[in-house]
Amino acid sequence: MRKPLRKRPAAELALALACVCAPAGCANPADGAEGGVGQDTQDLVEKVDRDPEIAAMVPEDLAKRGRFTAAVNPSSPPIKFVDDGGHITGFTPELVTAAARMMGLDVVMQQTSFDALIPGLEARRFDIVLSINDLADRREKTDFIDYLQTGTAILGAASLPQDEVTPEELCGLSVGYVRGNVQQDLVAEAGKNCGRSGGEPVKGTAFQDINAAILAVQSGQIDTAWGDAPSISYNAENNPSRYKELYREISGPYGVGVNKQDTALRDALRAALRKCVRDGLYQKLLDDYGLTDYALPDMPLNEGPADDRA
Template identity: 30%
Template structure:
């Protein structure tokens, strides 16, 4: 979320809950609506190991046979918990799992506050971070990023848009955003533009989890929300028609997998795994499963 996705963390999160990836099941996204059964029906075939790519993974990562991801599982459909309350599922999880399989490793997803993931990478708690991070220059100063998806910021409102809300008339209205995302900066800039023009400031509601923001919208506690485009689109499908997206996404930018700097060919291994998944159709299948195909990219790139 940010330019189009989540923004740079500034504080270390509290202790993260460790969750080992299990098979997909019914989802529970906290949005107040039922998740579509098709979103998590059936397990995907395992991606075959690529020996050449696996050989590029540092021994410090590969020695235990696992690839440990940090993720904030509160951001459906990208990463969130199933109805069992522990299993982490989502588009990022499926892609991360396939990357791990290409590298001959078993994926393990650990649930963390979003702001704790990059510090967790720097502190070697996680080997990769995969949680809808937008690639930007600020992040690349401290970590490497491997692109895998493209998203923008979207505006979502109550179905039917009874207040005729657009991105250009938010002054004085209640708008929700998730803490730590670029939408926080976006709405702050919009509110300042309102007051600079002599209009009422936007009444910003900033909540820790995106699912709580969506619930605030469906409960009529806010008039609109800003979120990453796949998240806003998913909210439409999981709120029994209570939410709709207005207009087109803006500030589109790539998501990137986070990894620490100075790790030999690790970034190249991750990039190669993603490119292989794009070539063999696995990438397309995963995006179609979560109804986010409009965010597909054709080439994975490393930013370092």
């Protein structure tokens, strides 16, 4: 049985989203997609201590620097978002912050557009990227520490006549997606299938982040938003009067991306993340953010799908 996602106070949710949407220029953010702060675990993360064995694995240049940079597109509550204080938070930032503390390092969260994450990592503008699908084409230059199951899901307005819509049933509907994410290809494929079957075309619209797409659903600009499953589920379950989840498929993992040349950083970070599992912090974060359905405690390397349809 699926565990309901934990609800947050309405005022807190509205404030959190207002900060998330501000950089993207979202209109009426308090009326749209919502996220909340993991208050039950913030104190636990702050109390995490340096682990000497893991710290010894940290590359010398990083140890001297005392920090590493994590690029994140904080637009997918509860995975990653900006809280009412303007801080990047969520399940993944808290988990990685705890791992950094075990490594004896600070982590600097750098807000980045989604489509700039992998190019920026390859260009060495930051050390790691957070919460990105582990896909075959991305593994050519990036190693992924897979830490959470994900997949795709489709959200519609509560007023939409359909209660269920599969990817094969999108003909004639308008669909929002995040530019550069896997759903962009899935929307294009759905459109081709409609063309082959003689159905009405799928009207795809690209957005900078999933919150903007969800707000467009609410305003009636588009019929549906197709995004990563945890964020779609979170919004639908916390806002049933506004949205409903029309389709969900759990099909692959989220990974923390590390440049393939940075094997020492990868191994030290993975060791710290796995210690978060052993210490129980990983499970507490899952509980706090309502993500127990998506647990992936083994933290495997590069075990995403063989093709890019996840």
